[in-house]
Amino acid sequence: MKRIALNGLGRIGRLAVRQLGAQQLGMGQPEFICAVNDPAPLDQVIQLLRFDSVHGQSALPIGGHTENGQDFLLLGERRVPLFHALDPSLIPFPPETRLVVEASGRFTKRADAARHLKQGVSHVVISAPSPDADFTAIAPVNGAELDPERHRVISNASCTAHATAPMLQILDEAFGIEEAGMSTVHVVTNDQKLLDQPHKDRRRGRSAFQSIIPTTSSAFGALHRAMPALPPGFNGVALRVPTLSVNLVDLVATLRRDADLAGLRTAYEQAVCRRWKGLVALADPHTVSHDITGRRESVIMDLDLTMALSPRFVKVFGWHDNETGYAARLCDLVVDLAGRI
Structure with missing residues (x-):
């Protein structure tokens, strides 16, 4: 090593x-x-x-x-x-x-x-996400494409990207995605202010623990770089909330094939046991964010919140510890790469 x-x-x-x-x-x-x-x-x-x-x-x-x-x-x-x-x-x-x-x-x-x-x-x-790294890695979405000979500066994307990528990939492989959008309910970060202060993002300059603060997310650029087949319009917002750990991804998608609640549940249940084992998990009933603190999976799907708004219009939710989960993926990448160079 x-x-x-x-x-x-x-x-x-x-x-x-x-x-x-x-x-x-x-x-x-x-x-x-x-x-x-x-x-x-x-x-x-x-x-x-x-x-x-x-x-x-x-x-x-x-x-x-x-x-x-x-x-x-x-x-x-x-x-x-x-x-x-x-x-x-x-x-x-x-x-x-x-x-x-x-x-x-x-x-x-x-x-x-x-x-x-x-x-x-x-x-x-x-x-972190990088605008121009040689490669943006979200394994196993594109990990096989990482070439140490060509890729010398590598981005590990973002916590939200690592959570959203499997949600998208599993849905796309099971039903096909026509269009999609995402919002992340995101904890406060050190980029925000405890009390109102000047900031290049005026919303982030407001007191972090007194408001829900809508802002941008770097996840979308990272996801488009790692998953170039995503619909071009895939985008969304981050809603910063006054908590310290665990985010919730709210993904909505128009599908190419019909889906119902049973089919959506089956797709994610099977993914947990197969390709995404260890990276995707299923939440217990009645989960709240505190229950996820310390988890190392990329995303923990809350299937009780899944909605089939019409046969081809669905909404799925996934929790993730934005720190321990992301750090785990960073360490996975580092250990794998260190063994290959």
Whole structure:
């Protein structure tokens, strides 16, 4: 397994370190994570990695120390250097680094993320949608098309894209999609403001915990890049709501073939046991968002909410933990790619 480094310890970066650190211990690969970069001081990095207000305390023991002016994280028993560079091209990742996870949220354009491609680094995975990455990956929708020889800067799309893609794919394979649209009921994010402040999106500038805030979603661009056969008009909105975890995707579609509630249920039930096993699950009856916190599937279908508004006009709903589910897909991509380069 090739060694990887990670730049940025925001919400997704920290969960990725937790998951990858736990994976490397379980897989007996102490050399997997080789370095981390984040501008925050060591003591704050340790605190934020160990404790999370949404997801609780890390199961992976986390500590750290400074030696001869160099900070180190302790991930379990593995000592990992922690750097604090602001410019990707100036991060002194170890020479054996082959893959960098770009999780800062700042370098989503290809040219910016590609600044990691120096010395032995051959690939970068961006933990966000990118307008011009070499490839946008949503496995298993298009994972087989990822070519490490040609695709050096890869986007892992978005949490909403990973949730919506299987909803669309399963529906299309069973009944065909003529047209479709989607709304996501989305938790607040750090891009919003606690109290009213100036913001380039005036709605996001309003107090995040006092309103339902309609805004755009980066998922649509990522979905069109990963699924070019989608109807050209596929679009929608994000409704930011005052909660901390778990989104709900509300997908509406006009189908090419007739469908009823029983047929829709069967399509998703079969997908859970076949191609989408582990990525798609079924919600328990009477589920609310809190029940989904911590789940790692891409989407948990709530079939009790499914509607057949007419024989060819349907509405389906899927929950997803926008952080743990997305971080799980990011780690899946990184582990798979690291094994191929």
